[in-house]
Amino acid sequence: MKLKRLLRAAAALGFAAFCCASGSAYAKDSLSMMLNYTVTGAVAPFYLGKVRGYYDAEGIDLKLIEGHGSGPTVQAVATHNVDIGYADFSTMVKVAAMGAPVKAIGVLMQENPTSVVGLAEKNIKTPQDIKGKTVAVAPGDASSQIWTMFMNKVGLKDSDFKTITGNPQTTINAVITGHADLLVGFATIPLITVEEVTRKPARAIRFADYDVNVATLSIIARDDMIKDNPDLLRRFMRATAKSVDAAEKDPAAAVDALLKTLPAAGSRDTMIRTLQATIPFYRTPETESQPIFHVSAKNIDDSVASIVQYSKLDASANAPAKYYTGAFVP
Known part of the structure; x- marks a missing residue:
């Protein structure tokens, strides 16, 4: 009888361990991203990805946070207040040149409006x-x-x-x-x-x-995030590329997803018009036939060179690789 009780107890402990292991296997990674500004139709693709489950499918619980300008967003990433950010590339370069440990891992708006x-x-x-x-x-x-x-x-x-x-x-x-x-x-x-x-x-x-064109709104990550969580960033970029691709095909659906999440965010018609006006800037003539986020090396090189020149930075200490990596672009 004592042996049977011991066997039952062992079986119960084994089942509990299995359940815990299963729960861990399916636990999603939490990821916070601060936007460049308050919510507008321009950021609707991120909400479309959340509503359609693209981030969930990659095992990511994405939290979107309103921003107050690209500068504060880059600083929030650099100081560990958020995991990643959506911010202007030239602003990020200037902040990073002063020592902030941040880098762009994806350029969404390759042509500057x-x-x-x-x-x-x-x-x-x-x-x-x-x-x-x-x-x-x-x-x-x-x-x-x-x-x-x-x-x-x-x-x-x-x-x-x-x-x-x-x-x-x-x-x-x-x-x-x-x-x-x-x-x-x-x-x-x-x-x-x-x-x-x-x-x-x-x-x-x-x-x-x-001829004044530098890459602009980009996904920004900290150096330690890039080093320690590369798989999470790859999954995020896969889900985001899918989200943006879907929003390009159906801007109204993207805005509806945003308004489903934030009903008081603004006028549906204005948001659709804003997203439609934003989409043409996702690519340059060089990349018009390329998948989303596939920025050309020339665009990055020229953008960094222009920022370095007009910010009076030392060109020899500010190579493009310091500010951008394409390692996570799907």
């Missing part, structure tokens, strides 16, 4: 038309990082126009209210917002049209 944006009725069509106007700039914002590059390229000086500063929303409001003729920002959300509020057409002078 940064522009000066204003109402079409202002008749500002070329860089020289900016002279004598008032320009609203958000210091530290992703777009402001290459504003100086653009000015140098087209021969503009600070004295050629009046500058007012504020956060990104303030710059949009300044154009809407007439306190500024132009704002420095992406030719996506700011342009769409100006048009929708004023009910007037807006125009963008894109910096890329004047």
